Amino acid sequence: MPRIRIEVDGTTYEDEVEPRLLLVHHLRDRLGKTGTPIGCDTSNCGACTVLMDGLSVKSCAVLAVQADGRAITTVEGLGLDGTHHPMQRAFHEEHALQCGYCTPGMIMASIDLLRENADPAEDEIRAGLEGNLCRCTGYQNIVRAVRRAAAEMRAPAPGQEVTP
Known part of the structure; x- marks a missing residue:
């Protein structure tokens, strides 16, 4: 299995993932980032949108291996010191x-x-x-x-x- 290294909300994670694992499932199931909902799994609704290197992506349309070496920001990673963005x-x-x-x-x-x-x-x-x-x-x-x-x-x- 491929090994990936991604930064999510300022924390770096290393993990082995199946090549077909979607980023949304990695975020929710492996990293506990449940603030990113699974809406349609077809990229139609946008509920799972996150920022990847500052650009919005629908995380149900991105494989976790495609996020290797990237910085991901979820809704949970917004704001400073407990204040809201x-x-x-x-x-x-x-x-x-x-x-x-x-x-x-x-x-x-x-x-x-x-x-x-x-x-x-x-x-x-x-x-x-x-x-x-x-x-x-x-x-x-x-x-x-x-x-x-x-x-x-x-x-x-x-x-x-x-x-x-």
């Missing part, structure tokens, strides 16, 4: 979730969206999150949350450090 805070404050199943993937995809466009318009947010599905909210509050987080991340409060 601005995107997590904005999702909470704007009530951008109902059942919450899609929320981790939406948050991670939104962070990547803001990496590419720090001040997106509503239509750009909707287009940027097109690959992430929510069956509960109607997206209006999600769009508001992304705009709120974008504003905060462009101009953080004094003394408040923001990391992508």
Whole structure:
């Protein structure tokens, strides 16, 4: 079996994995990162979105062996010293979730969206999150949350450090 070495949420892990093991299953079953939900296993819903070297990927469409030597950030790895990332805070404050199943993937995809466009318009947010599905909210509050987080991340409060 191949041996991989990946950094997940700042911690390095070495493990032997089957070549066909999906990254989402490695994260959840081997590393206990259950904040990354398994939605569809077909890359349609985006619930399992994580950041790989800072870019959003659907972890059900990535083999664990493809993550070898890479840095993975899950929703559990966001924020500093127990504080929430601005995107997590904005999702909470704007009530951008109902059942919450899609929320981790939406948050991670939104962070990547803001990496590419720090001040997106509503239509750009909707287009940027097109690959992430929510069956509960109607997206209006999600769009508001992304705009709120974008504003905060462009101009953080004094003394408040923001990391992508």
